Amino acid sequence: MVWAGLDRQSRILAYAIVVSVVLHGMLLSIHFQLPDLNRLSSLAPLEVVIVNSKTRSRPTEAQVLAQANLDGGGNTDEKRRAMSPLPTLSDNRAGDAVRDAQRRLQELEAQQRQLLTQLAPQATPAPSVAAQSAVEPQRESRGVSLRDSSLALVRSLEAQVSRQVDEYNQRPKKTFIGARASEFRFAQYVEDWRLKIERIGTMNYPDGARGRIYGSLRLTVSINADGTLNRLDVERSSGQPILDQAAEKIVKMGAPYARFPDSIRRDTDILVITRTWNFAQGDRVFAD
DSSP states (O other): OGGGGSSSHHHHHHHHHHHHHHHHHHTTTOOOOOOOHHHHHHSSOOOOOSEEEEOOOOSSSSSBOSSSSOSSSSSSSSOOOOOOEEEEEOOTTTTTTHHHHHHHHHHHHHHHHHHHHHOOOOOOOOOOHHHHHHHHHHHHHHHHHHHHHHHHHHHHHHHHHHHHHHHHHHSEEEEEESSSSSSHHHHHHHHHHHHHHHHHHHHTOOOOGTTOOOEEEEEEEEEESSSOOEEEEEEEEEEEEHHHHHHHHHHHHHOOOOOOOOOHOOOOOOHHHHHHEETTTTTEEEEE
């Protein structure tokens, strides 16, 4: 045999050559060719869609493949398939809101006309001449009574208005002064009044508060045209009764104050002054 005279390495090489020849022969026997395009075009395409709903029942004749069973559905009875997985949105066109509002207005106007028609008095037959003669004196009597009542009401209203006008004219004319006076004629008077209060307050600092109790309070003082004190109100307490009482006492001690000058008296009967008073260290009193 040929293989017997060969050494081991030669036999392995011979085996490899034989195997290579056999494999190449098998590969060369395989043939490739292009697919038949006419045949592929005749096959039905396979469509896969995504549905946004599902049913328990499976359709008998499925048109497409989907991730879930869907036997019927949609917003139309026609045999159509949704082209998008998104829900159907209403087609809002420009001007729909205006047309809806106009239509609603027309409906309301029609209802209003219908209600007015229902509320209109029914036509009654004209009374006879005898009936008119009997009713005429009653109508004249009612007319006279209604006229007298109206005149009495008008006189009552005129009297009430006149009384209110008199009361308003008799009221004192007040001018309110805050932390700053807007006119010099008030500013000068209020400044003189403030200096007097500060001087009296520092001289009469409450004994029970000297050297240990301090605070501030807002006080409203009403002064009559002749300088007398009309009213005194603590608008905001200092939280220390001894200081509140001392402030009231100091204002009363300063009265009567200067009479109003003619520039103030011509349009002011009562001057209302609001100030914040401070009881400060050093046992002194001053206003903001």
